[in-house]
Amino acid sequence: MSTPLLSPRSSTGASSRKAADHTPAKPSPSSTSTPGITRPKRSQVSRACDWCRVHRVKCDTSQPCHNCRSRGAQCSTSGANEIRNLPHAYREIERLRNRVQELEQEIERRNRGDDHPPSAPGFPQPKSSTASPLFQPPPVVAATPSSLARNEEFWRENAWVQRARGHGLYTGDDRVKQWFEPSSLFYFISRMTSHLARFIEHPPPEHTIHWSSTTQSFTSTAIDSPEASVDQCMGQDAQVGTGPYLSGLQEEYFISFFWQAYHCYLQIMDEGSFKKLYNSLWADDCKTRKPSALVDIIIALCIQYDTALPHRRGSSRCSGTKDTAIAGRFYYQRCQTLLMDELECPTISTLQCHIFCVYYLCCASFQNMAHSTLALAVRTAHILGLHLEPPADLPRPERELRKRIWWTLYSFESKTCIKLGRPWSAPISETTCSLPADDHQLAIQSGSAVLAGGNVTWLTYTLQSTKLVLAVRNVYVLFWHEFARALSTPGGAASIYDDPATLEGLAVFLQSSIAIHLETWVDQVPDAMRFKRKAHDENGATASAALSTSFSELEIEAYAPLWLQRQRVFLELLYHNLSLILYRPLISFSPSDATPVASACAQACVDHAIALTHTTHQVLSETEILKGCHEAFQWQWNAAITMIGFYLAAPMSHRAAPARAAIDAAVEVFEIFGKHFAVGTRAARVVGGLTAKTDSLMGIGPQQRSNGFSAGNGMGSMTDDIVSGVTQGPWSGGVQNGEIMVTDGMGQDGARLQDVLSGTMDVAFSVDSFNSFEAFHGNGFSFSDSWVFPSEGS
Incomplete structure (x- = not known):
């Protein structure tokens, strides 16, 4: 709860002393005994002045009142000063700042002679007749916590928005139904399946589109014993004695790996404080360590990551371990056991553990568990008051650490809810915590790395990624607000894809929102946080725009610090992944010439997916x-399915050939990931099988694909092959308004497509999630003897 500026008790006592001289004097004992004499009644004041009302002291009818006259201040009863507490004051300051920014932008636009919000670059300007008057352009204001709070508050207050929130789908069998809204990949896959079912005689049954169990496949190829999760990948000279846990030397290896692999983009720890904590846990004999949930979850994360690296996977001792997604699960389980004792009295360390647990579960593809753990983490942060501005009496590094923890958690929750299409539990309207700082002095005080050049430090990533998530969440709230309003219109269509005018109006609105919020974020990203790109033209190689959908290669600096390169890669991939999620609902499987802006948005979606694929492929190949x-794999999976959907929805588009070429690159990416975890191989098989069947139905053979996808050739020949296959192959019913028409002569091809659908669409859902927690538990494992560590020589 917010704290009043002055407590009632202290302020009342002070005011009583200040107002003593004008308080009516008490009658003497003699006077009180005199009959007929009573104490005069204090004059009533209909409304106290602003100062007396805020400080809860007695006011009088004089003007100015006695209190204001004694302190020499103006006495006002205008009611303008309504700020009662500190959070209210922060919100008011933020509101005024945003209003000033809005007015400055308005003046700048008027000086340029531009009376309309800027449109997204590369998009055609919509005709005035195509957009429905239902959709008004969003306000021109930068994405800030304050502007996002206003949008979310409006969302919650409108009942018609709530009625339209039922637009989504359930997946799973009758036993387990799980809900996803249209922004999710699951909803998009269901739309793909519904579209493909129109071309086959017997569509796949409903139960094939669900979270199918991968327990058997993962159990059979995964780590079978507790020791195998670590021992088989540690080498001959680092064997532990008995039990599933590591020795002190092995633990130190994985903890040191944490600062290299995770700390650069999960900046919620103080390295110096953690090392002191870790050293204090060990006994003098270095064989036993005191329990620590934070240490355990960090080790679990690093085992999960490190045992998937090539230098581990190439070991002969690792040949029997084909999946590492759940490696380190015994440390995760022990962490959870310890956290049970901290639920009633959580600390900052407790919250850090919850955040790391969320990341571990996401990487292991336990999406529902991660979502539930996020809610627990948010509530823990609220208990600790991290959503409020840190107390001023704390040292600055500690205040900034609290800010980074809160905004990292907020970003996690926003990304997860947008990905799954579910409501969030961290409303921005309750947040008064300012964004974290990233200046040089703070970077030197707060951790492991110093400035990289210019105005960038190792702390800049958290600030920029948070701004990106705020911008995306702002666009997301605005767009789905308009989406819900369109579906709630009396007499409107049941789906936006059945009404071209509604679809086009939403596209115009989304285009404007992204131009205002997301493009503004791109423009302010420091140059040192961007990759330079190579662009080849007739004049030679020139650098093209970073954080764009340019398909040119990255210029990876050979001598840039590893932490900076990681931050650049993650920021680039996160930008493309969130952008394609925003655009994807506008991919229509019934395209129309009446929706040019919607088609442009669909092309922008696939452009981001292609850019993500090219970036991931190059970084995996060269570094x-x-x-x-695991997170990069999931981003690539999201992009691959999106490209397949676009390829099916718009085979006549000039983006179809680049998308088809990028799908092959995505298969290569999955094959590389498949060397590290089993789900990568399965993803490669799903994507390769589905696209091959689709190519055969379009009449595109292997030779045409080889000629069209070669790096030396342009995409024109491949586009011609796709058009020829569509108009002359099994789908020879022709194309009307860009949509493939079905003929009766595709019986065998339809059967082949039905086979691949039945075998892959359920796997497509399962890539994002396990259905069972069985593999997470050992065979009768006991925690009773888990705290004794073997010696190095045992």
Whole structure:
């Protein structure tokens, strides 16, 4: 709860002393005994002045009142000063700042002679007749916590928005139904399946589109014993004795790996404080360590990541371990056991553990568990007051650490809810915590690395990624607000894809929102946080725009610090992944010439997916930055399915050929990931099988694909092959308004497509999630003897 500026008790006592001289004097004992004499009644004041009302002291009817006259201040009863507490004051300051920014932008636009919000670069300007008057352009204001709070508050207060929130789908069998809204990949896959079912005689049954169980496949190929999760990948000279846990030397190896692999983009720890904590846990004999949930979850994260790296996977002792997604699970389980004792009295360390647990579960593809753990983490942060501005009496590094923890958690929750299409539990309207700082002095005081050049430090990533998430969440709230309003219109269509005018109006609105919020974020990203790109033209190689959908290669600096390269890669991939999620609902499987802006948004979506694929492929091929990174794999999976959907929805588009070429690159990416965890191989098989069947139905053979996708050739020949296959192959019913028409002569091809659908669409859902927690538990494992560590020589 917010704290009043002055407590009632202290302020009342002070005011009583100040107002003593004008308080009516008490009658003497003699006077009180005299009959007929009573104490005069204090004059009533209909409304106290602003100062007396805020400080809760007695006011009088004089003007100015006695209190204001004694302190020499103006006495006002205008009611303008309504700020009662500190959070209210912060919100008011933020509101005024945003209003000033809005007015400055308005003046700048008027000086340029531009009376309309800027449109996104590369998009055609919509005709006035195509956009429905239902959709008004969003306000021109930068994405800030204050502006986002206003949008979310409006969202919650409108009942018609709530009625339209039921627009989504359930997946799973009758036993387990799980809800996803249209922004999720699951909803997009269901739309793909519904579209493909129109071309086959017997569409796949509903139960094939669910979170299918991968327990058997993962259990059979994964780590079978507790010791195998670590021992098989540690080498001959680092064997532990008995039990599933590491020795002190092995623990130190993985903890040191944490600062290299995670700390640069999960900046919620103080390295010096953690090392002191870790050293204090060990006994003098270095064989036993006191329990620590924070140490355990960090080790679990690093085992999960490190055992997937090539230098581990190439070991002969690792040949029997084909999946590492759940490596380190015994440390995760022990962390959870310890956290049970901290639920009633959580600390900052407790919250850090919850955040790391969320990341571990996401990388292991336990999406529902991660989402539930996020809610627990948010509530823990509220208990600790991290959503409020840190107390001023704390040292600055500690205040900034609290800010980074809160905004990292907020970003986690926003990304997860947008990805799954579910409501969030961290409303921005309750947040008064300012964004974290990233100046040079703070970077030197706060951790492991110093400035990289210019105005960038190792702390800049948290600030910029938070700004990106705020911008995306602002666009997301605005767009789905308009989406819900369109579906709630009396007499409107049941789906936006059944009404071209509604679809086009939403596209115009989304285009404007992204131009205002997301493009503004791109413009302010420091140059040192961007990759330079190579662009080849007739004049030679020139650098193209970073954080764009340019398909040119990255210029990876050979001598840049590893932490800076990781931050650049993650910021680039996160930008493309969130952008394609925003655009993806506008991919229509029934395109129309009446929706040019919607088509442009669909092309922008696939452009971001292609850019993400090219970036991931190059970084995996040339560096070690992303190898073994489960999060990068999930981003690539999101992009691959999106490209397949676009390829099916718009085979006549000039973006179809680049998308098809990028799908092959995505298969290569999955094959590289498949060397580190089993789900990568399965993803490569799903994507390769589905696209091959689609190519055969379009009449595109292997030779045409080889000629069209070669690096030396342009995409024109491949586009011609796609058009020829569509108009002359099994789908020879022709194309009307860009949509493939079905003929009766695709019986065998339809059967082949039905086979691949039945075998892959359920796997497509399962890539994002396990269905069972069985693999997480050992065979009758006991925690009773888990705190004795073997000696190095045992």
